Amino acid sequence: MSKNLIVVIYLLAMVASVVVIDLLFFRHRFRERLIFNIGIVMVYIAFYLAYISQHH
Numbered sequence: 001m002s003k004n005l006i007v008v009i010y011l012l013a014m015v016a017s018v019v020v021i022d023l024l025f026f027r028h029r030f031r032e033r034l035i036f037n038i039g040i041v042m043v044y045i046a047f048y049l050a051y052i053s054q055h056h
Helices: 005-023 030-055
Strands: none
Touching: 005 030
């Protein structure tokens, strides 16, 4: 697979996980949702930098 396709799939997975968690748990809580979304994005970035960017 090309690196661009992997990045696109990875970004779609990140967006999907953020949206699903927002809808299931934090629908009416703005601050908690914002903090948790930032945390999810940071975890995805750390995983990307640690594993995916080094293998391609």
